[in-house]
Every structure is written in C-alpha cells, then in structure tokens.
Amino acid sequence: MNTNFENIVCIENSNKRELHRAGWIVVDPFTIIENGHLEIENGLIKGVHKGAPKEKSIDHGPGVLMPPLVNAHLHLELSALKGALPFDRGFKFWVKMLLEKREALGDEKLIKAAQKAVKDLFNSGNLYVGDISTLGIIKPIIQDSALNGICFHEFLGSDIQPFFIQKNDAVSFSVAGHAPHTSSPQLLKALKRQSKLYGLPFSIHVAESDDESEFINDKKGEWANFLTSRGIDWSSWDIGSKTSVAYIADLGLLDPLTIAVHVLNVNNKDVEMLARSKAKVCVCPRSNQNLHGKLPDIDQMIKKGIQPCLGTDSLASCDSLNIFDEMAFVGNHYPKLDPETIFAMGTINGARALGIEQLTGTLSKGKKAQFLYRPVKPMNKKDLLQRIISNE
Numbered sequence: 001m002n003t004n005f006e007n008i009v010c011i012e013n014s015n016k017r018e019l020h021r022a023g024w025i026v027v028d029p030f031t032i033i034e035n036g037h038l039e040i041e042n043g044l045i046k047g048v049h050k051g052a053p054k055e056k057s058i059d060h061g062p063g064v065l066m067p068p069l070v071n072a073h074l075h076l077e078l079s080a081l082k083g084a085l086p087f088d089r090g091f092k093f094w095v096k097m098l099l100e101k102r103e104a105l106g107d108e109k110l111i112k113a114a115q116k117a118v119k120d121l122f123n124s125g126n127l128y129v130g131d132i133s134t135l136g137i138i139k140p141i142i143q144d145s146a147l148n149g150i151c152f153h154e155f156l157g158s159d160i161q162p163f164f165i166q167k168n169d170a171v172s173f174s175v176a177g178h179a180p181h182t183s184s185p186q187l188l189k190a191l192k193r194q195s196k197l198y199g200l201p202f203s204i205h206v207a208e209s210d211d212e213s214e215f216i217n218d219k220k221g222e223w224a225n226f227l228t229s230r231g232i233d234w235s236s237w238d239i240g241s242k243t244s245v246a247y248i249a250d251l252g253l254l255d256p257l258t259i260a261v262h263v264l265n266v267n268n269k270d271v272e273m274l275a276r277s278k279a280k281v282c283v284c285p286r287s288n289q290n291l292h293g294k295l296p297d298i299d300q301m302i303k304k305g306i307q308p309c310l311g312t313d314s315l316a317s318c319d320s321l322n323i324f325d326e327m328a329f330v331g332n333h334y335p336k337l338d339p340e341t342i343f344a345m346g347t348i349n350g351a352r353a354l355g356i357e358q359l360t361g362t363l364s365k366g367k368k369a370q371f372l373y374r375p376v377k378p379m380n381k382k383d384l385l386q387r388i389i390s391n392e
C-alpha cells in the first residue's frame, strides 16, 4: 500500500510564529475540528483554533492535519531481510534462516537497508520509533535522521554486558530483554532495574511462540532441549506451571515502564495481570499473522482496560514498517474496534508506551509542532478517521 502525502510538516527549533490551516484537524481521536488552524510558536503548538485565520497563514488544503504516527516496535537492523525468509516452514525455521542470512549479509548491507527504511518511515509520516537492535548498529542511523523515539539495545542469553542508557529530548537510549525463554532471569532483572533508574521504558517480547509457552509452563519441549544442548543451565529458573506473563510478573518486570510486545498466547488472567500492572502492550498483528498464523486478542485487551499500541516488527516478518498499513490491517481484521481506537493505537498509545506523550501523539497545546497533512476528502467527521485508518 502506498501512502500518498502532499507534504509532511515538521517544524522544530524554529522561533517563528506560523499559522497552519486545513479543512480538518485531528487533535486527538476524539477532538476533530472542521476548518481550523494550528498556531505554532517556538517549535511548539501554541493553540488549535476553529475557522480560517485572519492573519497570513499556510493553507494546506481541504484535507486533514493530524499527529505523526508512532511505530513502537520495529527492528531496523533486519530491513535487508525484506522478503528473504519463508513463512510457511514454521517459526523455528524462520528464526534459523534469519540468523544465518543476517550473518551472511554483514553490517554494511544491514546498515544501508536500515538507512533506506528510515527514509521510508519519515516519508510515510512515521516520525517516532521504538527500535530494537541486538547488533548495536542502528543508534547512529536514527541519531542522524529526522526520526525521534527510543533506541533499545536488546540482550539475550545470560551474560550481563555493559550497556548505555540515556534520557534525551529527541532520541533516548534504553535496553530490551529479548524474551522470557531466551534470557536468564538475572539478565532480565538487571536490564529492567537499570532502565527504571533512568525513568525509561524497558521492552520485552512476551507470549509470542508456542515453544516459549511450552518451555515456561512445562519446563520441557524443543526449547528446553535446545538450551541444554547449548550448555545453558536453566535449572534454577523459576519456571513451570505458569504462563510467560505470570513468569515475568514474578520477576518484577511488569510496571508502567515496561512494553510487553506481542502478547499473543495469553489467557484471561494474563490480560488482567497486564492491565493491573499498567504495563504497556504493543501488538504487531501483521507479523503475528505471517509467523504464527494467528492474531492477538485486541478486543479482550481493550475490554480489560489496556490501551495497546502498534508495532510492525521487522521487514523480515512484515512487508512494511508503515503504521498506516498496520492500522488498515487492524481495521480489516478487528471489526469490533472503532476508528477512534485504531487511530489512538497508531498515535497517542504508542507515544505513551515510549514515554513521549508530552512531546507527541496528539496535536494539543504544548506538543511539538510536527504534523502530517493528508489529502483525504471525508463526507463527515465520522468518515474522516475511517478514511485515515483505511489508508485511502
């Protein structure tokens, strides 16, 4: 799917006062203004007003000004693997091929593809990201780009290596644990502790694969054999008779600064536990469909009070990193979700998960003057969000 923008407006560090008018302004999913304008000063939104401005202004046209999109979970370093891996031979085979092909490509090709992916993200209005990198090659690419958000350095196994955490205005650096079944409890707890000290989010894939669930719940299965064959002693891990979500809760990983990614193989209690902890949940439905042939139960999450955000995972499991495409997929596969909810998933919910809701996620007063213009022609307010999330 192509996203057709007439332009993307991105104003930062400008001390000029500017007025931007359009046929519609989506301040947030529940605040939509017909024929309005944004007042910008010092790179921030100073006000949102009804009607055409009386002073000189920039008129974008009959379409809509809206907040930029937030992709809260992606792996830019895997961009070179787009279309290179089969989905029909199972998840384990996919992971095996991913590791082999990533190794064979080498850093230079991985970096080049990631740079292109970053440009595509910007051009499609995805200005904020939560990037996961195990190789540590993406940090400078994001720093040199117009994208903002969080670079998560991801760790797995049991070795606790030195890591760098820093909170900044534009791009912050935090850490991620790969998953409950691939990382020792000591490592996961250490990573969580450090990111929390800096007030930054910690990210972890959880409840994604059947192998993961079987290992955590039954202490056996192919994953248990694999770890043992690698000489990894997991006998002291406090697993067995519990779900992945219950296990990471027991480790003390669930709090409002944790992003639980995927949340695919969960029961009612797990969802309640996540909701109670106020941990953020990031779903990647297109990736789940391709790799596991099933989708997360977003309806149930919302019923229990979770406000999930959207990620795409990598181009190795999904054909674009564009949240407009992810919203369109969600719209097509979750008929009970209203357009307001889906729009929030691609904007403010992602900003909350990354802890940057004071900067972006809506076009309300005080937020950064970054917004998208889309040339949609809606029939009415209700139709507007539907057209945006359908990526028309």
Ligand SMILES: [Zn+2]
Residues within 6 Å of the ligand: 073, 074, 075, 132, 205, 261, 313, 314
């Ligand atoms: Zn992922």
